Amino acid sequence: MVRVAIIGGTGYTALEVMRLLHRHPQAEVKVVSSRSESGPVSSVHTSLSGMFDFNMTNPSVTEIAELADVVFCCLPHKASMDAIPSLLSAGLKVVDLSADYRLSDPSVYEKWYGHVHTDPTRLGNTVYGLPELYRDRxxxxxxxxxxxxxxxxxxxxxxxxxxxxxxxxxxIIIDAKSGVSGAGRAPKLGTLYAECNESFSAYGVGTHRHMPEIEQILSDVSSENVEVLFTPHLVPMDRGIFATIYATPKAELTEKQAIESLREFYSGNPFVRVVSHLPKTKDVAYTNYCDITARVVKGRLMILAVLDNMIKGAAGVAVQNFNLMCDFDETTALL
Ligand SMILES: NC(=O)C1=CN([C@@H]2O[C@H](COP(=O)(O)OP(=O)(O)OC[C@H]3O[C@@H](n4cnc5c(N)ncnc54)[C@H](OP(=O)(O)O)[C@@H]3O)[C@@H](O)[C@H]2O)C=CC1
Ligand SMILES: CC(=O)N[C@@H](CCC(=O)OP(=O)(O)O)C(=O)O
Structure with missing residues (x-):
């Protein structure tokens, strides 16, 4: 049995990690750490009643290392890189759900996040946890x-x-929409009900920090430097991401060929479903699936993709990574 600690216990992704690990036969959640709460986990996350009734605590790194083997670090960026070096030094394995170790260049991090990276030597040496691309690493x-x-x-x-x-x-043009849980549980003006309900807005136009992350990984899997225009939107729904993506084919491409390219690439990948219909966020809600299809319209390629931001977009892929790190079946607790 692998012993697990979860840090940032009151947050949304922590809740989803707990929900998934509850049905994991080889993992046991021993610690749920919180700065702000000390009562039972199930008093904060009431949907976990009867599943996690022990108290949240705020243990030291040494105490976490005595009780756990692997940490799911569910903190905001910046707080995460303050916590992770000492967790690693204490011999713990860490899945970091924040953005702190995704970019490989500290100066790119500083430019897009607006502060200096305090653990720069790990940038460029940390594996990006997208199993469909980097499973073996x-x-x-x-x-x-x-x-x-x-x-x-x-x-x-x-x-x-x-x-x-x-x-x-x-x-490449990426027009992406997210449900409000993508912004986390901490109260913010823009995610108050009266601000976002019955409203649909773009934000971070030309400045969103996911643009360099997408470019870095796509350039890594391509032999060329990839540049994208990425625009996120907030949609008044609880969960889900919908991306509508446009690109110009280098040579004539049919819809059949485009869908076949997706099918070939993701053959053997249990959590990417290449579909022929137009996918919806509800198709993947609460699941670890990403559903993708393609169309060719007036010679342009359109790719349409959906996933649940808190599962395949965060806690689900974190458990997928945990399974790979621990040499368990990749799908454990996820199907
Ligand atoms: N929500 C989503 O869909 C996705 C989120 N992510 C990333 O996952 C991480 C967690 O996100 P999410 O769960 O939504 O966030 P939340 O805001 O819901 O929760 C984060 C938790 O971290 C703790 N925390 C907040 N600020 C600090 C701080 N300054 N120092 C230490 N602890 C702090 C708090 O827990 P406590 O008070 O209990 O200590 C808080 O509840 C973030 O980095 C986010 O960007 C990634 C993909 C998708
Ligand atoms: C709706 C909303 O606010 N979404 C968040 C993205 C959440 C996420 O995946 O981001 P990180 O893990 O990189 O923090 C945002 O735009 O910042």
Whole structure:
């Protein structure tokens, strides 16, 4: 049995990690750490009643290392890189759900996140936890940088086409929409009910920090430098990401060929479903699936992809990475 600690216990992704690990036969959640709460886990996350009734605590790193083997670090970026070096030094394995270890260049991190990275030597040496692309590298690692929700949707949709050299690498436009839980549980003006309900807004136009993350990974799987225009939108629904992506094929491409390229690339990958219908966020809600299809319209390629931001976009892929790190079946607790 692998002993697990979860840090940032009151947050949304922590809740989803707990819900998934509850049915994991080889993992036991021993610690749920919180700065702000000390009562039973199930008093904060009432949907976990009867499942996690022990108290949240705020243990030291040494205490966590005595009680656990693997940490799911469910903190915001910046707080995460403050916590992770000492967790690793204490011999713990870590799945980091934040963005702190995803980018490989400290100066790119500083530019997009607006502060200096305090653990820069690990950037560029930490494996990006998208199993469909980096499965073999994830196995046996001590630290995994779990991908973002918009980024997973966009990268999974585009990887087959950029790696196959099928599209112009600077022609890509990603129009992405997220449910409100993507912004986390901490109260913010923009996610108050009266601000976002019955409203649909774009944000971070040209400045969103997921743009360099998408470009870094797509350039890594392609032989060319990939540049994208990425625009996120907030949609008044609880959960789900929908990405509509446009790109110019390098040579004539039929819809059948485009869908076939997706099918070939994801053959043997249990959590990417290449579908022929137009996918909906409800198709993947509460699941670890990413559903993708493609269309060719007026000679342009359109790729449409959906996933649940808190499962395949965060906690689900984190458990997938945990399974790979611990040499368990990748699908354990996820199907
Ligand atoms: N929500 C989503 O769909 C996705 C989230 N992510 C990433 O996962 C991470 C967690 O997200 P999510 O669960 O939604 O976030 P939440 O805001 O819901 O929860 C984060 C938790 O971290 C703790 N925390 C907050 N600020 C600090 C701080 N400054 N120092 C230490 N602890 C802090 C709090 O827990 P406590 O008070 O209990 O200590 C808080 O509840 C983030 O990095 C996020 O960007 C990634 C993909 C998708
Ligand atoms: C709706 C919403 O606010 N979404 C978040 C993205 C959440 C996520 O996946 O991001 P990280 O893990 O990279 O923090 C945002 O735009 O910042």
């Amino acid at each position: 994830i196995k046996g690692q001590d630290l995994i940088a779990n991908p973002g929700c918009y980024t997973s949707t966009s990268i999974l949709a585009l990887a087959p086409f950029v790696s196959g050299g099928l599209i112009e690498p600077s022609s």
